[in-house]
Amino acid sequence: MQAPFSFGADAARGKQLYESRCIGCHSIEENRAGPAHKGVFGRKAGLSKGFDYSPAVKSSKLIWNERTLDRWLANPEATIPGNKMGFAVPDAVDRADLIEYLRTAK
Amino acid sequence: MEVTKKQLIVPGRRGFLSGTGKLSAVAVAMLAGKEVLAASHAGAPMDSKDVDILNVALGLEWEGINAYTLGAQSGLLQKPVLDTAVRFQADHKEHADTLAGAIRKMGGKPVEPKSLADYAKALKADTLKSQADVLNLAARLELGATNAYLGVIPAFRAPALAQVAARLAADEVMHWTILNNALGRPLPAGGMPFGA
Numbered sequence: 337m338q339a340p341f342s343f344g345a346d347a348a349r350g351k352q353l354y355e356s357r358c359i360g361c362h363s364i365e366e367n368r369a370g371p372a373h374k375g376v377f378g379r380k381a382g383l384s385k386g387f388d389y390s391p392a393v394k395s396s397k398l399i400w401n402e403r404t405l406d407r408w409l410a411n412p413e414a415t416i417p418g419n420k421m422g423f424a425v426p427d428a429v430d431r432a433d434l435i436e437y438l439r440t441a442k
Numbered sequence: 443m444e445v446t447k448k449q450l451i452v453p454g455r456r457g458f459l460s461g462t463g464k465l466s467a468v469a470v471a472m473l474a475g476k477e478v479l480a481a482s483h484a485g486a487p488m489d490s491k492d493v494d495i496l497n498v499a500l501g502l503e504w505e506g507i508n509a510y511t512l513g514a515q516s517g518l519l520q521k522p523v524l525d526t527a528v529r530f531q532a533d534h535k536e537h538a539d540t541l542a543g544a545i546r547k548m549g550g551k552p553v554e555p556k557s558l559a560d561y562a563k564a565l566k567a568d569t570l571k572s573q574a575d576v577l578n579l580a581a582r583l584e585l586g587a588t589n590a591y592l593g594v595i596p597a598f599r600a601p602a603l604a605q606v607a608a609r610l611a612a613d614e615v616m617h618w619t620i621l622n623n624a625l626g627r628p629l630p631a632g633g634m635p636f637g638a
Contacts, residue, residue, distance in 0.1 A: 413491065
């Protein structure tokens with residue numbers, strides 16, 4: 337099994353996945369049903385300006401990096417119980433590529 | 443890309459209404475049914491995770507409703523396309539009513555829509571310069587909603603709610619297919635193009 341944040345993750349494929357699976361609720365620049373992702377990498381959870389986060393996310397003290405994003409995307413409810421997101425990304429390679437793309441969203 | 447009347451498939455009023463009417467009636471009945479509530483809550487006052495997912499879905503529906511308002515108010519849509527956009531918006535209003543009703547019945551508080559100006563900013567409505575731009579935006583949102591509904595199905599704790607999500611996804615696919623056709627695009631290559 338490929339490590340989810342291994343060398344070789346493909347940001348271009350991650351962008352395609354983002355536009356297919358995430359774009360229903362998220363965008364890079366703007367808060368929608370989900371928070372904006374610009375600058376998410378390295379940021380504390382619950383800090384996209386103007387987004388109405390769940391108390392669970394706001395109080396989580398999680399910092400978004402390869403490991404925490406991988407855990408979150410694999411199982412949001414197990415990572416931050418009580419959050420609002422019901423969407424998971426089961427495949428580790430897909431998660432790695434999405435995370436690599438999110439790393440570029442500055 | 444210019445969109446012609448021939449490229450737009452405008453479904454017959456009777457067929458379209460009968461289809462959405464069935465969805466709404468069944469969805470409401472299912473969501474309001476005692477057996478569903480009994481199965482999903484098992485004595486608990488409400489399943490907060492299911493309510494949270496329904497509220498995110500309601501947020502998507504509010505966005506869809508307002509996106510079609512922005513399209514209709516843009517002055518960019520020709521008459522037959524405008525009629526279809528209004529019809530699709532009516533579907534999303536039914537979806538929103540269904541979801542909001544379910545959330546209330548489960549003891550939750552339905553999320554309120556944002557202002558039209560907020561949606562215009564989030565969707566970059568100021569960049570819409572042609573009918574094709576509006577259709578592209580609508581198609582992108584319908585596809586996104588399709589994949590969102592399909593993606594949350596495994597997370598529902600009440601199987602009946604998962605089924606409703608699947609039926610809502612089918613509605614979004616219907617919209618996307620017509621928009622895709624209006625834009626002159628081919629069908630996706632291969633089977634099972636949605637939700638992946």
